[in-house]
Amino acid sequence: MNIRLAKLTILFFAGVCAAIAGSLFKEHMDYKEAVVASPFLSEVKKLSDYSDAARGTVNDANVYIFNGPTPGGTVVLLGGTHPEEPVANLAAQIFTENVRPVQGRVIVINRINRSASMATRMGEAYPRFYHISTPWGVKKWRYGDRLATPLHSWPDPEVYVHYPSGQNLAYMDIRNANRTWPGRPDGLLCERTCYALMELIRKEKADIVMDFHEAELEYAVENTIVVHEKGQSVAAMASMMLTSQTFDVPIGMEFSPKALHGLSHREIGDHSDAVSYLAEVAEPMLDRIRGITDEELLMSGKDRFVMKAGECKLLYAPIDENGWPVEKRTARHVATLMTILQVNNMLSPEKTILLEGIPDYQRIMHEGLGSFFHNPDEAPPERVFFD
Ligand SMILES: [Zn+2]
Known part of the structure; x- marks a missing residue:
């Protein structure tokens, strides 16, 4: 075979691989997640109804x-800040699909950084989707990255100078929806998104904002509530109640650092009347030391390499052969928010928020997640939306 033919063959083969990968990436990016809103839905707005900063993005x-x-x-619930942390959007969507407010209001966004849910982390071979079995079939969600994709937010600066503090942050954190609070209307994608969210929080006169997350077991901020100083008594009481009555693994409480900028728990509390909370739960899939990176690990939270790291005392959360299954991670977030509301109702009765229809920790652990997501094909069309 002559050299020219060999080169053409290699080029053709590379082109076929790129075409297959490209079509798989496009399928992931275009996939629409159906949401069946609870029958007690009052209205659905767009983020751009609160600020032009998000319009067209x-x-x-x-x-x-x-x-x-x-x-x-x-109360405002923020899901999907980091789409590589799937229980953040699952916990939010449990509220969207099931809540019945008896007193007060609840406002939910299932995915605040949609861009980051439309591509996975480059070079990490993440699964594109994850699935949950329900009584009516299998429901599918986009798995994603921590950061908005450069396809939607480009170019990154050499150094990201946070607005308005002027603090220097890592360049890629300009695409991190938990480093761009309180945002600015003429910035890059995540700055605009957070600015519009701040406008929503101010215009809706939110009293409480909850931002759901997951973290690797190697990370110190784990299984905890991070709270703005305005909410310290509520968070302290909630963590004690959850630890003593509900959870097998304790949940802690930490103050939002005053000198670290761009984070929801700091900036929302500083730039609005709301009290900001962030909840973390253990997700072994995010650990550097993990084994095979697949949907099985994402959903079961079982990994023998992470367990080994635990035996060597390298982790900030316990792990055994039962892992950290997705039901448990989601149940912890749902129970954490419901307990914060319960305590807040005691301390601020004039701001009572009473929610029904939300499964408790034991029920989610017992039944799994499937029965709390409804069939979009059988639901009335006016209650079906796509995120
Ligand atoms: Zn996170």
Whole structure:
């Protein structure tokens, strides 16, 4: 074979591989996640209804609003800040699909950084989707990255100078929706997204904002509630109640550092009347030391390499052969928010938020997640949305 033919053969082969990969990437990016909103839905807005900063961007998310029959407080739930942490959007969506507000209001965004859910982390061979069995079939979600994709936010600066603090952060954190609070209307994608979210929080007069996350077991901020100083008594009481009555693995409570900027728990509390909380739970898939990176690990949270690291005392959370299954991670987030609301109702009765229809920790652990997600093919079309 002559050299020219060999080169053409290699080029052709590389082109076929690129075409196959490209079509798989496109399928992931274009996949629409169906959401069946609870029958108690009041209205669905877009983030751009609160600020033009989000208009026309991929992060112009659906805002699901549920108003109770009796006035009270307002809680805003932020899901999908980091789409490589799937229980953050699953926990939010449990509220979207099941909540019945009895007093006060709840506003949910299932995915605040949609861009980051449309591509996975480069070079990490992440699965593209994850699936949950339900009584009516298998439901599918996009798995994603920690950061918005450069396809939607480009170019990154040499150094990311956080606005308005002027603090220098890592360049790629300009695409991290938990480093761009409180945002600015003329910035890059995540700065615009957070600015519009701040406008939502201010205009809806939110009393409480919860930002759901997951973290690797090698990371120190783990199985905890991070809270702005305005909410320290509520978070302290909630962590004690959850640890003593509900969870097998304790949940801690930490103050939001005052000198670390761009994070939701710091900036939302500083730039609005709301009290900001962030909840973390253990996700072994995120550990550097993990084994095969597949959907099985993502959903079961079982990994013998991470367990080995635990035996060597390298982790900040316990792990055994039972792992950290997705039901447990989601149940912890749902129970954490419900307990924060319960404590807040005691301390601020004029801002009471009473929610029904939300499964408790034991029920999710017993039944799994499938029965809390509804069939979009059988639901009334006016309650079916796509995130
Ligand atoms: Zn996170």
